[in-house]
Amino acid sequence: MRLPNLKLGELVASVPIIQGAMGVGVSLSRLASAVANEGGIGVISGVQIGFREPDFETNNGEANIRALKKEIQKAREISPKGILGVNLLAAINNYKDMVKAAVEEKIDLIISGAGLPTDLPELIKGTKTKIAPVVSSGKAAALISKLWDRRFSYIPDLIIVEGPDAGGHLGFSLDQLNAETKPDLKIIVKEVIEAIKPFEEKYEKKIPVVAAGGIFSGEDIAKYIKIGASGVQIGTRFVATEECDAHINFKEAYLNAEEGDVQLVQSPVGMPGRAIKNKLIERVELERIPVTKCYNCLQPCNPKETPYCISTALIKAVKGELEEGLIFAGSNAHRLSKIVTVKELISELLSDAEAALV
Known part of the structure; x- marks a missing residue:
């Protein structure tokens, strides 16, 4: 049909x-x-x-x-x-x-x-x-x-x-x-x-x-x-x-991911998200990464309090800098x-x- x-x-x-x-x-x-x-x-x-x-x-x-x-x-x-x-x-x-x-x-x-x-x-x-x-x-x-x-x-x-x-x-x-x-x-x-x-x-x-x-x-x-x-x-x-x-590199992160690698994360904008586990995610679980450049891009984001800059993290990921990037992915x-x-x-x-x- x-x-x-x-x-x-x-x-x-x-x-x-x-x-x-x-x-x-x-x-x-x-x-x-x-x-x-x-x-x-x-x-x-x-x-x-x-x-x-x-x-x-x-x-x-x-x-x-x-x-x-x-x-x-x-x-x-x-x-x-x-x-x-x-x-x-x-x-x-x-x-x-x-x-x-x-x-x-x-x-x-x-x-x-x-x-x-x-x-x-x-x-x-x-x-x-x-x-x-x-x-x-x-x-x-x-x-x-x-x-x-x-x-x-x-x-x-x-x-x-x-x-x-x-x-x-x-x-x-x-x-x-x-x-x-x-x-x-x-x-x-x-x-x-x-x-x-x-x-x-x-x-x-x-x-x-x-x-x-x-x-x-x-x-x-x-x-x-x-x-x-x-x-x-x-x-x-x-x-x-x-x-x-x-x-x-971004595409290969998906190909190399195993089932346990895709996990829920708390986004700086206050919403949960789903991403592939990497060094960035492990690091932000332990410490805040100070925001050195604020793009003033999202309404709910406060650069003085946010655990990391989501824009910087997503840009690094799409450019292939995987360990410092946020690699959003479906389950x-x-x-x-x-x-x-x-x-x-x-x-x-x-x-x-x-x-x-x-």
Whole structure:
């Protein structure tokens, strides 16, 4: 049985896979355009995207905006007809300026997590750009839908439901993640589908729900399609591709990881995260690493108290300086064994998913 298309209004992805945004610099134009060219939705991570710009240290906000525009333009050159998105954390200090920059470049989709993007509909008003919040509960899905409905007469074009096995920052408490019975993505997806029904009925419009976090195989994709999801978001698998924008050392960290190496960490921004254990993680468990340069990038971060600078740590990781970098990864990173092309990966996922749907 063929997998369904993923429809966002007039935009139709023939492959119902969104490539997860991975920052800093792990998913930029090369990876996003490769995914879009295969019929999926390719996503550029906007987090500190200007880290290669010459004035990044001195003019962080402008450097990020400039780099975001460059990466969208490069991706569009490689994939003129594909569906391209950017992921912008609601917690970044220059959120509105980054959204406006993406909209100016006619990006197809803006995805926002790490807080509720309360004003996002206002920022895309009068454009064709679609918007998608990232949630981790039916309650959060209903809350953002209700807020957008009341304030802007708008509902999400797509909702991404991220479960506890994702890499990077997670929308759960450490207690929830360490509990004997941790949150179940299948249950959360079903709750979100139910929670948004009143809004779908009011607007006579389907809101596609996409499952994310720990999805590794075609069988996983089929599992979520069967319970009513319109598609899936996958991050970790795309790191082990030739087109992934990260340094080869970063990719090899995934290939060399064993099951016990991927662990929960407390991020400086106050949220739990999941990363590959290394010297940085071992060190911050024992001592604080003073922040020598603050980029003023995230709202909840206090440079005088934070255990280390997350921007510096993520930039070092993507450049291949693994022992001093923060290597965010999903819970299944240890299952990766080789680097493939995006085309090969999507072909495998589709083939296995369609076989599992029969």
